[in-house]
Amino acid sequence: MRYRDKPGLLDRLAAEYALGTLRGPARARFRRWLEQDAALARRAEEWAARLGPLSHSVQAVRPPARLWRAIQTRLGGAPGSAGLWESLAFWRGLGLAASGAAASLLFVLVALGPGAPQPAPAPVVLRVPSDEMPATYLAVLSDPKTRKPMLVAAASRSSDQLWVKTLDPSINVPDRSLELWAVMPAGQPPKSLGMVGRGDKTMLPLHAVADKSLGDVPMLAVSLEPMGGSPTGAPTGPVMYSGPCVKVW
Amino acid sequence: MAGAADPLATLLAACGRGDRQAFARLYRDSSAKLFGVALRILRRQDWAEEVLQDCYVSIWQHARDYHPGLSAPMTWMTSIVRNRCLDRLRKPRLEVSDSDAEMIDNAISDDPGPLADLERSKDAQALARCLRALEARQRQAIALAFYEGLSHAELASHLRQPLGTVKTWVRRGLLRLKACLAEAV
Numbered sequence: 001m002r003y004r005d006k007p008g009l010l011d012r013l014a015a016e017y018a019l020g021t022l023r024g025p026a027r028a029r030f031r032r033w034l035e036q037d038a039a040l041a042r043r044a045e046e047w048a049a050r051l052g053p054l055s056h057s058v059q060a061v062r063p064p065a066r067l068w069r070a071i072q073t074r075l076g077g078a079p080g081s082a083g084l085w086e087s088l089a090f091w092r093g094l095g096l097a098a099s100g101a102a103a104s105l106l107f108v109l110v111a112l113g114p115g116a117p118q119p120a121p122a123p124v125v126l127r128v129p130s131d132e133m134p135a136t137y138l139a140v141l142s143d144p145k146t147r148k149p150m151l152v153a154a155a156s157r158s159s160d161q162l163w164v165k166t167l168d169p170s171i172n173v174p175d176r177s178l179e180l181w182a183v184m185p186a187g188q189p190p191k192s193l194g195m196v197g198r199g200d201k202t203m204l205p206l207h208a209v210a211d212k213s214l215g216d217v218p219m220l221a222v223s224l225e226p227m228g229g230s231p232t233g234a235p236t237g238p239v240m241y242s243g244p245c246v247k248v249w
Numbered sequence: 250m251a252g253a254a255d256p257l258a259t260l261l262a263a264c265g266r267g268d269r270q271a272f273a274r275l276y277r278d279s280s281a282k283l284f285g286v287a288l289r290i291l292r293r294q295d296w297a298e299e300v301l302q303d304c305y306v307s308i309w310q311h312a313r314d315y316h317p318g319l320s321a322p323m324t325w326m327t328s329i330v331r332n333r334c335l336d337r338l339r340k341p342r343l344e345v346s347d348s349d350a351e352m353i354d355n356a357i358s359d360d361p362g363p364l365a366d367l368e369r370s371k372d373a374q375a376l377a378r379c380l381r382a383l384e385a386r387q388r389q390a391i392a393l394a395f396y397e398g399l400s401h402a403e404l405a406s407h408l409r410q411p412l413g414t415v416k417t418w419v420r421r422g423l424l425r426l427k428a429c430l431a432e433a434v
């Protein structure tokens with residue numbers, strides 16, 4: 001990169017980045033450089049430290065209480081509830097879940113059956129559109145606390161379309177998106193499948209036919225993300241719903 | 250720079266280990282200042298709330314990346330908030346409200362009043378002194394950019410000066426500031 005040969009220019013850009021006068025595409029480009037160049041990132045941090053004390057004279061304004069509640073929700077609700085606080089363990093722990101689709105199928109049946117410890121959820125009747133038959137990949141995503149099924153995802157094996165049906169419209173969160181992820185076998189990061197629409201049915205295009213794109217996927221999960229989806233390409237918000245992804249026939 | 254005893258540094262370190270109670274205390278002790286910073290730049294309550302929400306999620310997730318040796322905890326968190334605010338500002342905002350204008354005029358005047366504010370915090374004394382050593386127009390351009398989040402074009406419009414002139418003021422002002430702060434160490 002030619003910019004590396006110009007330390008004076010770099011320092012000026014770092015200063016203007018910290019001051020805030022570097023804007024638009026130049027700012028975005030400079031941020032990409034920062035991510036790739038530790039020495040440059042250090043320069044920018046030094047500038048932020050030089051100018052930072054200016055903020056001391058800004059008047060403090062107490063934010064409304066709803067802000068802290070919103071942050072709590074983003075990070076997984078009140079203390080003790082499941083969410084992002086446990087979600088790292090969730091994404092890491094999936095190696096176990098990957099062991100055997102048959103066991104997963106059993107889990108689906110147990111989760112939907114009358115033996116669940118929570119108030120028995122209403123039985124789910126799946127009507128797969130007849131032109132989509134046979135649906136060979138199926139996932140029922142439920143709320144981990146109530147075990148109530150909230151979403152169903154289905155794709156026929158030779159199709160590159162994943163149908164998602166929302167069973168409970170209350171899952172929609174204002175100003176946030178629900179992002180569906182293919183949770184991969186141990187050691188691999190989750191892959192985004194797209195945003196769950198606000199209506200009751202969403203069609204998400206798969207990057208390949210289901211046999212290829214879902215064949216190795218043990219589980220699907222939905223995380224709460226900023227509008228439009230995770231800015232990083234990896235889940236950033238709490239895992240709201242999850243369930244095994246099984247090959248039915 | 251951060252004293253070893255800065256309680257926010259201790260809280261950030263605890264957040265890095267996943268301590269949620271420390272995070273709640275960090276929020277309690279820092280959110281009013283950070284909200285003030287966001288409101289000054291964005292001038293919209295709803296945007297400031299959204300930005301702050303994202304920033305605290307980010308602070309929780311990146312608490313481990315904080316290096317006490319490089320900057321004070323408040324400086325580190327403030328620069329996260331300022332960066333998000335600046336990313337959020339897409340449209341130019343040429344108007345500076347009267348109260349803001351007055352505050353800036355005060356901050357950049359040679360009268361020690363508002364800068365004295367700055368000097369109450371020890372790590373800011375050198376900065377205040379070096380700002381005073383700048384030419385008034387350089388100081389004004391830097392203060393408007395920092396506090397109000399004005400871009401070069403917005404500065405030029407607000408100060409009724411050609412773009413190139415304003416850019417030069419900012420560039421030279423920053424260079425002089427750096428040199429002056431380096432002497433102060």
